[in-house]
Amino acid sequence: MAEADPNWVERLVEPARVHKAVYTDQRVYDLEMERIFGQAWVFVGHESQVKEHGDCWSTMIGKEPVVMTRDSKGDIHVLYNRCPHKGAKLTAEGCTKHKPMFRCPYHAWMFRMDGSLVSVPHRHGYDGTSFDPDDPQFSMTPVARVENYRGFVFCSLSEEGPDLKTFLGGAITSMDNFVDRAPDGEIExxxxxxxVMQRSNWKIFFENLNDTGHPIATHESSFLAARKTSKHKLGGEVPFQLHIIEGNGEAPEFWESLDLRAFDYGHSFMTAIFHAPKGKISEDYKAALDTAKGKEEADRIVSMNRHNTIIYPSCSPHTGFHQLRVIRPISINRTMVEIFTFNLKGTSEEYWQRTITYSNIVNSPSSTVMVDDVEVYERCQEGMESDGMDWISQHRGEGRDNLLDREIQSEGISEMPIRNQFRAWSHYMLGTPASIPTGGGDS
Amino acid sequence: MLTSAQLDKPIVDSDLQREIEHFLSYEAHLLDTNQLEAWDSLFTEDGMYWIPLEHGQEDPVGMVSIAYEDAILRDVRIRRLAERHAWSQQPPTISTHQVTNAIVTAHDPTAGTLTVRSRFQVVEWRKRNFLRHLAGGYVHDLIKIGEQWRIKLKRVDLVNCDGVHDNFELFV
Incomplete structure (x- = not known):
């Protein structure tokens, strides 16, 4: 792409292919931090991570270190994690509990959980200066917008843009189902x-999450190994821990039969590939849900069985096994994925342990499944950094999408969700319309 | 567990100390020479291999881990490494384990049980410039069955367990 061309970013995305520069050009990455992570609603954390006054959770929104806090009134804030004095980060990565003030490690400026300045030492040193403790420039800076949807806290670094519900659009049903599955109505x-560290661009991971064409090829080693273990050690029995490995080896027709749905702003989901096993844990869970919600509603909740949902560009809930993977770009070819595991209030200890088992087997750094994903992501990154070819194909299922009302439906093996992500990508990067065309025409 | 002060002298005789140190070296040898079925057979039927996610983690079933594997999951890992299309093992990972500072912290001759804590350094090599250095402590809960020491639990406490990790493909 010629740098002299003012429309160089625009020329990177075509209907069914993208230029490799979207994954390899540092200028694209820098612009993504500004125009995507600087504008979109990005997942910060869950409200259960800051249950009480003085709790905080620090993380990154794009390249911005932020901290989510709970103040003395019970309100949640998301603040830039930097002291207004010399810029020092006020808290290290991760969680702290019950520390109702931030104390800067450099000069001991103190701040409340809402970011407001409490005190500065050597106060007389500021006598007669233009320092004003009530001036916001001497307090921690809040991010532009924070919204909490049923416990999931998102922020936007931009004053402009849709509200969170509008942003989530049709994908909001996955967030609802995530919470609705808790018999007591609460998750934590x-x-x-x-x-997990991936040595590849953040978009490669997102594209994979609804890529139904890859499991048979990529995950052959783990699903064949799991089948051999079942055959040779368990007489053909497939317990839960093997089911969630060998399920990737379903026949091509299975993947073709899945349903893919995509929405505005790059979101999408695919229907389930793993099912909760039969047995006492599942039966007890369903009975608890029946009691809490009524059988009809409980049936509706558990029948909404989805694999990965994509909330572009920051996270991916797995509603059925209560995982949320959060995607943090580190650099153009490094991506950190944080895996949050949720306990549903009103479920048994055994149910929780099964959720843990799923995390350990499928999402942990030791996963025998994910290891081949991470390998192919890295190979994509390395291959795309070569000058051998310029374009990346997304042609699978092109032209066969069903346009519904603010929603696209496609056959199971379509690359439609990837094309939908790049529709959103172009919207953020170029300011083109966010809405997907509908069956009734452009909205 | 015994306090540090109680461990200022060995709690087992030097023959048993040597036997246990040999067991740890032998276990590492099996890992480094890719004799993984033989390594796996060192475990009891219900033996567990555990890499906690957090320092001092006590609970392997109610908290996530880096790895918590029973005989079934260890068997999948071993079989996967031998699969033709284990993409992340092209080329395969080579590892070398050093195990030192073995201290027997508990020994019950009647029950035949023994706990040994040690320190390890593991270097893994796969491709290009990616040489990975892992370090930390092992805790082996052993039981003597016949003439053989077997592993009830191998706990691997990485110094950076709470960090951001590349994949763990082999056993640490």
């Missing part, structure tokens, strides 16, 4: 947060 992050 529990059991620790796993972190």
């Amino acid at each position: 992050v529990a059991g620790g947060v796993q972190r």
